[in-house]
Amino acid sequence: MHDLESKAIELLALCKDKGFRLATAESCTGGGIAAALTDIPGSSSVFERGFVTYSNDSKEELLGVPKTLIDIEGAVSEAVARAMAEGALAHSHADMAVSVTGVAGPDGGTSAKPVGLVHFAVAQHHRVTVHRERRFDPLLGREGIRRESAILALNFLIETVQNAPD
Template sequence: MTNWPERNLLEEAAALLAALQARGLTLATAESCTGGLVSAALTAIPGSSATVLAGYVVYSNDAKQRMLGVPASLIATHGAVSEPVARAMADGALADSGAGLSVSITGIAGPGGATADKPVGLVHFAAARRGGPTLARHHVFPGDRDAVRGASLAEALRLLAEAGEVTS
């Protein structure tokens, strides 16, 4: 991974942080397949500590349960890569961090881990806002592991902007 994250994503992260700061919103991230890339992009921006309160890297199911309060039954029923788990991760990050906004990412970056129902590149996202609805979406991104993770970072920034009702 050269020049990671890409310069345009860092510019997007900076614009998002400025808009969130102007609105007085704080945020937390809950990341699985991105392994902290969203937090890394956000905290690469000087002054990000005014907005970014916490970042959770919850790669294992146990970490999702212990750190974010994702019910084991939810993972057993839907799998770790699912909309219900993404929503629970975002809600857990919001509750634990005290932030006003959170984003979660859970997916299959590859090259392994895929099933017939859940291909490589499938990523579920959720964004929760205190006092507002939790937004969720999913994508199947093409490409290798780096491409899936990079596309996931970009989508997480877009979803944060949407949930925070800002333009970045």
């Protein structure tokens, strides 16, 4: 079984057991996390909605990420990842939301934000939004960075659900 599929199955089962609903806010993964979840039959009992906010305008319009935050921090940043997850939570009926924003390449990287830099955040109601940063090897290529980012996001959600109070 493909690792992405097995992680999606594991997450959906955990969420179903705890009664959690999920939302996603994806930039560099382009909906890959939502696709992995919705590939699993019965996922509609857990997966509430997904936002693919590839452009800065979509981050602002669909998730409420402040333009000034994007202008100051850049779309690929901890602050924007946190705002995306919180925006997905606020604009859905989910209990938990994950966001992903990064540079998948092969172009677009800088010395400060190289190809392979990805920020993740998980937001929950009445909890502090948590963040992770990962620097994937650019040799993975665009497809590899996107796939590994989706897997990491699912693992991040699995850990969060496992540690959530019942």
